[in-house]
Amino acid sequence: MILYLVLVVGLIIAMLAGPYFLGRRRVSRAVNEPYECGIVPVGSAQYRVPIPFYLFAIFFVIFDLEAVFLYAWSVAVKEVGWAGFIEALVFIVILLVALLYLWRMGALDWRTTRQKRDRARVQPR
Amino acid sequence: MNDIGTSAVQSTWLLNVVNVVAILVFVVGSAAFTTWVERRMLGIWQDRYGPNRVGPFGVLQVLADMIKLLWKEDWVPSFADKFVFVVAPTIAMFVVVAAFAVVPVAPGIGVVDLNVGLLFFLAMTSLGVYAVMFGAYASDNKYALLGGLRAAAQMVSYEVFMGLSLMGVVMLTGTFNLREIVHAQEDGWFFIPQFIGMVIFFIAGIAESHRTPFDLPEAEHELTAGFHTEYSGMKFGMFFIGEYVSVLLTAAMMTVLFFGGWLGPTWGFLAYIPPVFWFLLKAGILVLLMILIRGSLPRPRYDQLMAFGWKAMLPLAMVNLLITAVVVLL
Amino acid sequence: MCFHQAVPRDRRSNAINNKELKIGVEMQATAFNILFYFTAAVAVLSSIIMITRYNAVHALLYLIVSSLSMAIIFYLLGAPFAATLEVIIYAGAIMILFVFVVMMLNLGQKAVEQEKLWLQPKVWILPSVLVFALLFVLLGAMQGTGVSQQVNLVSAKQVGITLFGPYLLVVELASFLLLAGLIGAYHIARSPDARAGGTARQHDIDQNVDRVGGNQEQGGQA
Numbered sequence: 001m002i003l004y005l006v007l008v009v010g011l012i013i014a015m016l017a018g019p020y021f022l023g024r025r026r027v028s029r030a031v032n033e034p035y036e037c038g039i040v041p042v043g044s045a046q047y048r049v050p051i052p053f054y055l056f057a058i059f060f061v062i063f064d065l066e067a068v069f070l071y072a073w074s075v076a077v078k079e080v081g082w083a084g085f086i087e088a089l090v091f092i093v094i095l096l097v098a099l100l101y102l103w104r105m106g107a108l109d110w111r112t113t114r115q116k117r118d119r120a121r122v123q124p125r
Numbered sequence: 126m127n128d129i130g131t132s133a134v135q136s137t138w139l140l141n142v143v144n145v146v147a148i149l150v151f152v153v154g155s156a157a158f159t160t161w162v163e164r165r166m167l168g169i170w171q172d173r174y175g176p177n178r179v180g181p182f183g184v185l186q187v188l189a190d191m192i193k194l195l196w197k198e199d200w201v202p203s204f205a206d207k208f209v210f211v212v213a214p215t216i217a218m219f220v221v222v223a224a225f226a227v228v229p230v231a232p233g234i235g236v237v238d239l240n241v242g243l244l245f246f247l248a249m250t251s252l253g254v255y256a257v258m259f260g261a262y263a264s265d266n267k268y269a270l271l272g273g274l275r276a277a278a279q280m281v282s283y284e285v286f287m288g289l290s291l292m293g294v295v296m297l298t299g300t301f302n303l304r305e306i307v308h309a310q311e312d313g314w315f316f317i318p319q320f321i322g323m324v325i326f327f328i329a330g331i332a333e334s335h336r337t338p339f340d341l342p343e344a345e346h347e348l349t350a351g352f353h354t355e356y357s358g359m360k361f362g363m364f365f366i367g368e369y370v371s372v373l374l375t376a377a378m379m380t381v382l383f384f385g386g387w388l389g390p391t392w393g394f395l396a397y398i399p400p401v402f403w404f405l406l407k408a409g410i411l412v413l414l415m416i417l418i419r420g421s422l423p424r425p426r427y428d429q430l431m432a433f434g435w436k437a438m439l440p441l442a443m444v445n446l447l448i449t450a451v452v453v454l455l
Numbered sequence: 456m457c458f459h460q461a462v463p464r465d466r467r468s469n470a471i472n473n474k475e476l477k478i479g480v481e482m483q484a485t486a487f488n489i490l491f492y493f494t495a496a497v498a499v500l501s502s503i504i505m506i507t508r509y510n511a512v513h514a515l516l517y518l519i520v521s522s523l524s525m526a527i528i529f530y531l532l533g534a535p536f537a538a539t540l541e542v543i544i545y546a547g548a549i550m551i552l553f554v555f556v557v558m559m560l561n562l563g564q565k566a567v568e569q570e571k572l573w574l575q576p577k578v579w580i581l582p583s584v585l586v587f588a589l590l591f592v593l594l595g596a597m598q599g600t601g602v603s604q605q606v607n608l609v610s611a612k613q614v615g616i617t618l619f620g621p622y623l624l625v626v627e628l629a630s631f632l633l634l635a636g637l638i639g640a641y642h643i644a645r646s647p648d649a650r651a652g653g654t655a656r657q658h659d660i661d662q663n664v665d666r667v668g669g670n671q672e673q674g675g676q677a
Contacts (some may be wrong), residue, residue, distance in 0.1 A: 001226060001237040004145045008222045011153065012215050012363070019199040019359045026198060051644050053274050056431075057555040058640040060281035062633050063439070064251075064548040067288045068540055069618070069626060070446060071244065074292035076615025077450050078299055084619035085450055087626060092443050094630045098637045099440065107641050108435045110428035209512055241611060244539035248526075251547025255519070258554050262512055274558070281551060288543075301611055 052110065059102070066095050145236055152225050156369040157187045163369075163416045170420040197358030202264065205355065209263035214356065214363035217256030221370040224249035228377045229304045231387040231401040242303040243295065246378060247288045250333055254280045256367065257335075257352050264355035272351025275427065276335055282434040283339075286442035287329035293322040293449040294382050307386035316383040318452070321445045323383045325438055330375030331415060332434070334368055338422040339430060376411035380404060384411075491531050498524040509570040511557045515550060522546045536611035 073080070073088045080087075102108055109116075161176065161184060168175025176183035201207050227242035229235040239245050254277050261273020295301060297318065298309040306315075316323045332339040353364045380386055389395060389403035425433070498521050505517035522545040529538035618626055 001239075003142065004149060004226050004236045005223060007145065007149050008219060011149070011222075012218055015218075015359050015363060016211065016215070018195050019197055022196050023198040023200075023358060025200075051559075053278050054552075054555050054559045055641065055644045056278045056282060057552040058644070059435075059637065060285060061548045061552050062637050062640075063285040064288075065544060066630070066633055067285060068544060069629065070289060070292060071295070072536070072611065072615040072618050074295045074446065074450070074615075075299060075301060075611045076613075076619060077296045077453055079612065079616050080619040082454060083623070085454055087619055087623050088450065089447060090627060091630045092447060094627075094634055095637075096440060096443060098634045099435070101638060102641055103436060105641065107645070108432060110431045115426075115428065206510070206512065209516065212516065239535070241535040241539050244536070244543070244611070248539045248542035248547060251543050254547070254551055255554070258551070258558070259512070259516070262554075262558055270558075277551070277555070281548075284547075299612070 055107065059107075063095070066091070144234060148225065148230070148234070148236055149222070152222060152370060152373065153366065156366050156373055157191065159369045159372060159412060160190070160365070161187045162412070163419070166413065166416050167420045170417065191362075194359050194362040199359070200357055202355050204265050206263040206265065209259045210355075211360070213256050213260035213263055214360045214367070216252065216259065217367035218363045218370070220249045220252045220256070221367050221374055224374055225370070225377070227303055228374070229307055229381060229386060230377075230404050231399070234401060235304075238302070238304055241301045243291060243301040243306070243382075246303075246374075247291075250287065251284055253333065253371070254284075256364070260356065260364070261352040264352070266355050269352050269354045272354070276352055279335065279339065279430060279434075280333055282431060283329045283332035283438070286325060286434070286439045287333065289439075289442040289446060290322045290325035290329060291382060292446055293319045296446075296449050296453050303381050303386075307381055307388065310385040310388060314383060314385040314388075319383060319445075319449070321441065322449075323379065325442050325445070326382070327375070327379060328438065330379070331418065334371035334375060336368070336372065336415065337419040338424050340424065372412060372415055373408070376408040376415065377404075379411050380407040487531065491528065494524045494527040494531070497521075498528065507574070509567045509574070511570075512554070515553055515557065518553075519546050519550050522550070533608040536609065536614050 069091065070088065073084060077084065164186070165175035165177075165183065168177075176186035179185040179189045201210055224246050226236040227239050227245050229238070229242075257273050257276040257280065261269045261276070264270070264273075294306060294315050297315060298306050300306065300309075353361055356364060384407045385403075387400035387404040389398060389400060501517045501520040501524065505514050505521060508514035508517065522541060526538045526541035526546070529535075529541055
């Protein structure tokens with residue numbers, strides 16, 4: 001295992017170092033500009049990112065924690081029997097309710113208002 | 126440790142080294158080879174030529190590409206966060222290749238036999254997000270940042286139920302050890318009792334390696350190349366190889382968990398074919414299936430992608446888990 | 456070199472003696488010690504580097520390394536389940552949230568300069584002294600208990616049996632906690648006009664789009 005990981009790291013270092021020695025360097029006017037399909041960049045790329053991404057990171061942490069509890073359950077499902085099943089059922093239902101709540105509140109909805117409205121206009125017919 | 130163990134170890138020490146080196150070479154080599162297979166197959170399915178100039182059927186295209194990447198300029202953008210910029214592709218490649226360590230290819234072939242092999246695989250895939258996020262952050266490019274954020278949000282969304290979808294198999298076997306899971310399938314492969322789990326895992330696996338139809342992070346019509354817009358040369362190559370190793374990893378894990386790993390038919394002359402052949406055959410078919418999916422499916426909208434993950438796949442994975450538990454307990 | 460030679464043995468013994476991770480042979484004990492102290496050193500070093508970084512993303516990178524080496528230590532001490540959880544939860548989920556937050560604030564060079572200002576010696580000297588005092592207390596408490604060679608393995612199955620047996624109520628409480636966290640996070644993070652759908656940012660864009668496309672649609676609806 002350790003040998004394998006050492007070899008993987010070695011391979012990666014070789015892949016990084018190879019072009020360093022083999023590749024040639026060029027200097028030209030546009031090399032040190034961010035690539036935006038040939039358009040001259042305006043402003044900086046350090047803007048603040050939309051909140052939903054952060055929100056989903058939180059959802060992910062919480063559901064990942066839940067998944068970990070379920071990992072522990074599923075490996076011992078035979079040993080803990082029906083008592084454990086009922087416990088896990090309650091556990092899952094509580095989190096499904098949370099998911100349902102978020103769903104109802106529209107937290108899982110990434111559509112823009114325009115997309116929502118377009119959808120609403122199409123459906124009634 | 127018992128005596129048998131010690132003596133066996135003494136004689137097989139060299140064999141272990143050969144084993145490890147062979148697996149590493151094979152994984153990286155076949156990832157490179159898969160790039161050719163994919164281009165060629167896409168060519169066939171989309172009624173055009175694939176690479177067909179270098180060598181017979183263009184097989185040597187892989188070699189040509191590699192030489193090209195190696196001789197490219199080793200360029201780190203002057204505006205980038207240089208340290209993180211180099212670390213990101215390293216993570217991309219390291220985690221997927223490291224995850225291959227737990228894949229049991231055949232009896233006696235495999236890097237390590239961990240008791241928590243399945244969890245090790247999940248742990249390594251969960252680290253894959255960093256490659257995307259750090260790559261996006263370090264590039265200091267608007268497209269890269271947007272693509273990276275999309276990729277990260279997508280990967281974490283699909284990761285949640287990726288683990289859950291595999292827990293059905295764990296329930297049936299009562300272990301995280303991948304070799305034991307393969308042995309447990311001698312009576313029947315798990316894709317029948319765990320069909321839902323398999324489908325969910327397959328979808329999550331494709332999304333984790335962000336390939337079409339889940340390749341919105343690098344959707345070229347809106348985000349140039351997504352998080353690796355600023356990457357070139359071998360550093361891009363590492364993201365690229367990482368993606369293909371990830372494809373192979375998904376195929377290998379599906380083979381191990383749902384299609385009986387190295388187990389093959391035991392009647393007639395078929396019993397004499399070495400088990401590694403069956404493993405490669407199954408994994409190869411799954412890789413082809415993933416290429417076919419890429420060749421045939423359109424790309425969804427981002428909100429559809431997220432809604433599919435959270436509103437369909439996640440509850441389905443949980444329900445699948447509960448049903449499996451009931452069946453196991455009855 | 457004994458380090459490298461001992462490794463295949465170790466893993467072989469794992470394969471043969473799945474149930475117990477007994478490290479009896481001298482060579483394995485050394486390999487174990489070397490591995491343990493190596494990862495411990497990596498953990499401590501990366502933590503120190505982490506708190507001295509000015510750039511938040513670099514600091515996070517070292518924090519990830521630190522928690523990965525913690526995972527290896529957990530594994531060496533006979534808790535493979537805890538080890539993988541350390542990676543899945545800490546390195547693979549919570550740190551990702553941190554990275555998201557750092558990227559969300561995305562202050563760039565300004566933040567680095569501010570961090571430099573904050574990390575003046577007069578700021579960190581007193582906490583460090585206190586921490587060192589704590590360390591000595593801890594060392595005193597640990598007197599005589601070295602690294603235990605006799606590792607007893609806690610398998611994932613045992614963890615599951617304990618969690619879903621005697622600690623039944625705790626798991627349910629955890630689920631309530633997660634529920635509260637989920638809903639709390641949503642309500643804190645949602646923007647005032649989230650009810651209308653989308654974020655403030657998206658909303659702005661949509662408003663513009665609506666304004667542009669509005670005329671045609673009005674015509675269509677009328």
